[in-house]
Amino acid sequence: MSAIKMKRVLTTPALIAFGLAYMVPLGIFTTYGEVTVKSNGHLPIAYIITLAMIFFTALSYCRMANKLPIAGSAYSYVQRTFGGKAGFLVGWAQILDYLFLPILNYLVLGIYLNEAFPSVPAYVFVLGSLIGVSLLNYLGIKLINSVNFTLIIVQMIFIGLFIFFTFANTHLIPEVIIKPLKINADDFSGLMSGAAVLCLAFLGFDAIATLAEESNDAKRSLPKAIIWTVLIAGCIFLVVSYCGHLIFPMWSSFVDNQDTASLDVMHHLDKINRIEFIRQISNNFMYNFFQAAYLTGVFASAMTAQTSVSRIFYAMGREGVLPKQIFYKIHPRFRTPYLSIIFVACFSLLSLVLDLSLVFSMISFGALVAFTFVNLCVIKSYLSGNTKTASMLFKYGLLPAIGVLLSLWLWTSLDATAMIVGLVWLAIGVIYLIYLTKGFTKTLPSIDHSELNSIIKD
Template structure:
């Protein structure tokens, strides 16, 4: 139906900016207090553990992005590797993550901006943000790319200033510098619990894979961007968390005020410098909110591409989701659908939305790792010791770590996720007429054309 194709305009740096915008570099402050207390003041070490854990799954996304450089990310990989039915259910679960992240960002924007400007109701800010994000997505990926770079730079300026002020104003004694890095035997359980929470900060590197059909030389640029995004974000989180501990080493103070711990740290850095605590607080608020806006924008971009891929396959209505705007080359009806769904941000609570996000991501992580094993070591594939390590052991570790992260999900997340999967299962029964028919699928010639384009 859609002979018009999306524009291949995204280079590796643009994809990295997209991934970082999705992840929000300043997102480290969202869980700063909670994980600092959980890890007994060893937040930097917890980030190192998290980075090591996520890296295995990131490698699997690189393998599959190189093998299948098409829009849809985990949905497309599983659909081609394990068949349409499993692929559909994984894609359905993945939608839960991608659909509710924009809503989460709109709610955060509404709450923070309403606090700064109490005369204006929060729903006004929510609606304004939603319209702005949707318009930018409608007008094209190239415009989003430009906005992403701007919003990332604002966050990087704050991060750079935060690091500079810390190292130039804190008394850097050897004991103080080593304290957050020295772990006692009794701290390991807290570190692992903290690492499980921090994994959520890395959600977003996988969103890069949804832009395969808008990337230059996707088989090379996607894997590079995925790895660099994970490494850059990990380094930012590690350095900022280390500086925050140097600036405010008395982490036990946060036990009673975990949610506002990051604001206490930001003010402390301002107070020990000549800039002042209020300046740093206001700068942080502005930089953080621009980051949240960027995350909403990239999240809507990603989910609209997943819908586009599912519409092309025919498992969602083609006349709505498999449509490209003739001028802007964007899946405009998918974008409008996501915008309409995001109106739920006017009525849902922040707590409920947060609980919905992690379930779909962990389903996708688990199956992408399994895809690597089956794709590269399946029947008829060459199996040497080196290949078994590369395509067997490493993704198997990714599977085990993803399954372990399931233990960190709260009961609400599990219930909502399973209900969502049940709805998808019944829809699958409808699509297959009680499993008597095959799911519709993209023509192999069209698939080859997309990969070779």
């Protein structure tokens, strides 16, 4: 058992910054081309659908974070609510999206930096980013928090300019204003498919829950940070996607270059820009600024993604379902789960060989499994007693039930490859579970109630 505990240094603003850095305010451009094509040029509507589902689920995370303020997020909630076996399988699915998100960020960094510097191979940028992110994680959460604030400010400055230049350079006639929001019956299936992919854009809110043991007042700060992060990010994604469609409505041209569609938007914005002061600075001002702001944001997301998954491994190692000698180790000086961080860095080397589209799907599969079960945790945790008022049935019954239905709805919209790979991953988890329980004849290892209470009260 680890005698060293993590530092409780994170306040509500710090947790919000962590969540936004994880999401990347400019992360909308990571899936901009793919989801614009899937939704037939209606990316803002796809975000509205995803935000509706996410909001109900975010409320459930708030309930569970208040009830169980411990590291591990969905894994810990399900493990304590439905038992070790269910918790393990949900944690196993959750690992899928958390492990693939750093890989997604490294892939994006490689693609965009190689686009800017074609003479340098993409793998050089991938490896350099991976080493830098892992080193910052190794050195501690306080350093990461300081870097997060700086990188978010850079992105927010760009977003402000992007919105200003959009309305300064677009002819705002009624047919232009309404086009991104006007949908037909034929668009519905594409919107749902796109909305399923966009789940990864909101993953920062549940990543906040993994930091319960590094929060200075987890029962209060975690729920506040979760809701504020969802609302702030949702507003940013909606406004920026709408502006992108106003600037560059020719979405059909993205079909063959979905990974870098955002660069086409920025090129077009620079081309139509009528502000002479900006033209004097550079003919490619927004394109260059976007590259800098977006890539710093992706780097921040890679940092926070590695932080979160290492905390999930830490929680699973503490329970004993993963090897304690590796995953339940805290660095005596930096107070970080350093061996988990190194393990995630090694796994992230897959970014050298994987495809961006496949990684998108893998992240959404694991996220939707976790979302579904956290909603179910609220129903069981809060409504298992005898006394049930109308208010309780609404807050702890109806609202999470809507979250379950919306999560399942989006889950069925994932593409076939994601479903196949995701189910194979779960099958591997079942095999490992059979091994851990000796063919289901033994219970899974777990911390006892006294240690749990010690963690919560610490």
